[in-house]
Amino acid sequence: xxxSETPWGTGNMGxxxxxxxxxxxxxxxxxxxxxxxxxxxxxxxxCPACRKAMSETVQLTGVLSTTLPRxxxxxxxxxx
Numbered sequence: 001x002x003x004s005e006t007p008w009g010t011g012n013m014g015x016x017x018x019x020x021x022x023x024x025x026x027x028x029x030x031x032x033x034x035x036x037x038x039x040x041x042x043x044x045x046x047c048p049a050c051r052k053a054m055s056e057t058v059q060l061t062g063v064l065s066t067t068l069p070r071x072x073x074x075x076x077x078x079x080x
Contacts, residue, residue, distance in 0.1 A: 015039050020050050024057040 020043045
């Protein structure tokens with residue numbers, strides 16, 4: 001499925017499908033600013049392709065969370 005050039009809405013504040021899909025994991029993990037969450041939520045309400053991508057990302061996230069070991073965040077830092 002090609003998400004690259006599908007804008008939503010009529011204003012210039014809309015996000016493309018590509019932008020939304022790149023941020024879905026962070027959206028699911030609640031790691032975005034409120035304005036980004038609102039933009040993505042609005043886009044998802046009108047875009048079946050991105051809702052499908054969201055569903056697939058949720059499924060993948062669930063599989064990964066049960067498969068991969070949990071590592072404390074301190075191990076991800078370069079400063080340790």
